[in-house]
Amino acid sequence: MARARTTLLYRLRSWLHRRNVSVWYDPRYRLPLSGLEASAGMEPRRADFAIWWLRECGAVPPSAVHAPRRITYDDLARVHTPELLESLGRPEAIAHIFAVDASDVPVDEVMTTIRLACGATLAAARETLRTKDPALNLLGGFHHAAPGAAGGFCPVNDVAVAVAAVREQGFSGRVAVLDLDAHPPDGIAACLARDPKRWIGSISGSDWGPLEDVDETIVPEGAGDAEYLEALAALLGRMPRPQLAFVLAGGDVLARDRFGKLGLTLEGARERDLLVATELEGVPAVWLPAGGYSRHSWRVLAGTGMALAAGSAAPIPPDYDPLGARFTVLSREMSHLELTESGELSADELDEALGMRPRRQRLLLGFYTASGMEHALYRYGIFEHLERLGYRQFRVTFDSSGLGERVRVYGEAEAQEHLLVELVLERRRVLSVEVLYVHWLSLRNPRAQFSDRRPRLPGQEVPGLGLAREAGTMLARMAVRLGFGGVVYRPAFFHTAYAARHEFAFIDPERQGRFEALVRDLANVPLLEATIAVAEGRVWMDGEPYTWEADEMAYWLRESPADAGEVERERERVHFSLVEPSSRPPDAP
C-alpha cells in the first residue's frame, strides 16, 4: 500500500505538461438537501472529493485554489426575470427544481450554494481573461436555466450571468460555449439568444428537439468513447476560435449515469478533456462540471482538473476513498487530549458533583468525553453540515442502553430540541478480533417530511440526514484510534446494507455472495423500490420467496478474513428476481 502510494505520487509529480490552473471551490458547494443523494443518485460531495484528490495527488497547489463570493442579485438580474429571482425565495420553487420535498429545503443555504457557484464562474471568467490560463470552477454549468424559467437542477444560469457581466465591463470578443454535458444546452441557448458574438456547440445523448443557433450533435444512446470522441473532434473542427470559452465537462457522460444516456468510460471522459484542453491552448477558458448523477461523477471532475493542470491521463486509483482519506488526515490532527478533555464543568456537571442529580456516564468506550465527541463532530464538518440543514446548539450525551453504550446528538431548530443521531456501541469480539460493534445507528432529520418525493424507507421514523457515509467513516476512525480490528453491524434492511457495501462486507462469505447476487440482479430497480420489495417478501431467490438475512457485516481495518472464492461461488450460484405485486402468488399477503 505504502509503495503503491509512493509510486503514484512519483508518477503524478513527473507530469510534463504543467499549466497554471486556477480552481474555485467552497465547502458550501455541497447542497444542503438531505434527500438529494437518494432521490437523484447525485454525489453531493462531488466538489469536496475532487478538490481533496487534486490536492493530495499534487496536481493543484493550495495557492491555486480560490474561495468564491456569492453573486449579487444585480448580476443575476442582467439575465433573469424578477419573477424567477423572486420565486427562488420559496422552498416549493427550489424543491421543484431539485425534485426534492419542500420540507427538505433550507432556502437561504441552498441559494448560498448556488450563488457561490455563480460568483465563482464569474470570477473564473475574469481571471482567465486576465491570465489566459484555464480556470476550473468545481460547481456550475447550470445550463438548463433560461431567463424566466429554472429547471433540471439549475435555478439560475451561471454561464449566461458571467457572460453578461464581462460584456457589461466592455468585453466584446467571441464567446464559445462547448456543452459536453449529456443533455442539451436549452437554457444557455435561450439566455444568449441576443448575443451576436456567441457560438454554442454541444454533444448530447438525449434529443430534446432542435435548439436555435446551436451546433448540436445527438449521438445514439449508449454511445461509447470512440463514437463520442469522433463527434467531438468534428465539433472542435467547426468551432470558430473564441476569445473566451466555457467548457461544460459534464460528469453524466459516464455509462450507467442515472439520467445521462451515453456510455463513456472514465478514460474516455479524460480523453475528451485532454482533447478540448489542447484545442483551447492559449484561449481564456472556464471549465465547469455541469451534471453527473452517479457515484463516479467526482472522478470525472477530478479528472478534468488533472487534464487541465498536468495534461495527465493517469487514472485515479479505483480503490481510492476520498472520504476515508480525508477523515484519516483529520483524525491524525486531533490529539487524544482534545477527545478526552472535558473542559469546564457545566451547570449539570456541577449539580452532579454536588450530589444534586445522579452522575451520568463520563466516558464513551472508556475514552471519549462528551465534549471530546462534540469536538470530533465539529472537526469532521458534521456540525457545519447540520447547521446548513437548519439545526443549532448541538449537544452530545452518553448513557447506557440494554445493549451497549448509547450516544445521542441533539440539535435545536425552531426553539425546539431534536434528536439527530442515536448510536449504540459495544466493545466485542467477533472471529476472535476485538471490534467496535454497532448495535444501532439512526441519522434523523426531523424537520424534513416524508412525501411522494421522499418516501419512507423500511425502519425509518423520520427522513435521514444524508450523512451515512460520514457516520460509517467516523466509526472506522474511532475504531482505529481505540485499536480495534474492525467495525461490525447487522443491517436490518437491504438499503442499510446497500449504503454500507463499499466499506462493509458480510462476515459469512456465502452470505456476502448472496448479497452481491441480490445487488447484481436488482441493479436496474431503484433502491427504494428494491428495499421495499425485499422487506415485503416480493423478491425471490431461485424461484423461492427470499427473507432478508440480517447477518453481521464487518469493515475490517487490518486484513479481511473472507475467502473471495467462496463469495464468488455463491454469487454465481444464486439468482434473484422481483415479483410484481400483481403477479404475486394468490396466497401471498
Ligand SMILES: [Zn+2]
Ligand atoms: Zn446533464
